[in-house]
Amino acid sequence: MxxxxxxxxxxxxxxxxxxxxxxxxxxxxxxxxxxxxxxxxxxxxxxxxxxxxxxxxxxxxxxxxxxxxxxxxxxxxxxxxxxxxxxxxxxxxxxxxxxxASHQEALCFSDPRTIANYYMEDLRHEKQELMKLLMLNSKAKLIGETNISKGTVNASVITPRELFIEALEKNAVSIVIMHNHPSGDPTPSREDMLTTKRILDAGALIGIELLDHIIIGNNCYISFREEGIL
Known part of the structure; x- marks a missing residue:
């Protein structure tokens, strides 16, 4: 044989x-x-x-x-x-x-749907929660992105200080945060809501606007801005 x-x-x-x-x-x-x-x-x-x-x-x-x-x-x-x-x-x-690449041309940081589509394949297969920070200039153009934290399957731990150090180094005017839910359900948890509020308040103090928090599920997403939370 x-x-x-x-x-x-x-x-x-x-x-x-x-x-x-x-x-x-x-x-x-x-x-x-x-x-x-x-x-x-x-x-x-x-x-x-x-x-x-x-x-x-x-x-x-x-x-x-x-x-x-x-x-x-x-x-x-x-x-x-x-x-x-x-x-x-x-x-x-x-x-x-x-x-x-197929979603790059349509990417617009004032349109959460295009952001979610662009990063969907990066995040929806992750087994742990992974938080990304997207940093934008005064023309709402992406000037940098980084992974802020990778948590357990159930929670991602992030502090505003860690996040804004990155944003200040890039001279960002505004930011978008994004993370995945390994369960596939993008419904915000209580921790997601509290984390978003802390980041929003900290950004207001130092002059960096939080434009959105997007949670990625399995081929679906939730935008805090679209939901009226921000």
Whole structure:
């Protein structure tokens, strides 16, 4: 038996490469797309079988699980070495960058929807709460962004002092804060409300306006400004 099973060993009508040529990449299933990128399987297992196991037999929810795999976790799976683990990790990063690039032209800091769309793929797959600080100049143009805190699954701890040190160093005139809810539900918690109030009040004292606090869920968001909280 060969050490690995390749696509060429499959019947021609089952080969994703040929199907892609005939019908286009959009005709391929998630498993077939991943198999094309993996190219080879492992001992006694085709690339299609390996792709199916990665997507559906790992306790994840199909293709979205790719965003949650670290290289180390991938390498613990049977049949996945360092090269394949890096390939899959790069697929995840490429998907995030493509999503951001597609929303970049529409990004407007007076429109919370465009901000949420732009950062959605960065944040919605995080397993812990991650808070971002977006710093703007007098023309409401982005002059810097940074991750302020990464908390537990249930809470993100942030102090106004830490946040405004970053903003003052960039000479920011206004800021937007944003964080994710790993549960997928962007409904603000009591802690979210209190944190926003502290940052709003501190900004007013030093002359840096808090334009919005956006909470990212799973393909959804809540804007404090849209909700009338700010």
């Amino acid at each position: 060969n050490q690995t099973n390749t696509m060429k060993e499959l019947p021609e009508n089952e080969r994703p490469y040929e199907k892609c040529v005939r019908k286009g990449a959009g005709s391929l299933s998630d498993v077939e797309l991943l198999a094309v990128l993996l190219r080879t399987g492992t001992r006694g297992e085709s690339a299609l079988d390996l792709a199916r196991r990665i997507l559906y037999d790992s306790g994840e929810d199909g293709i979205l699980g790719i965003h949650r795999f670290s290289i180390e976790r991938l390498m613990r799976m049977k049949g996945i070495g360092k090269v394949k683990a890096i390939q899959i990790s790069c697929i995840s990063e490429l998907a995030k960058r493509l999503s951001k």
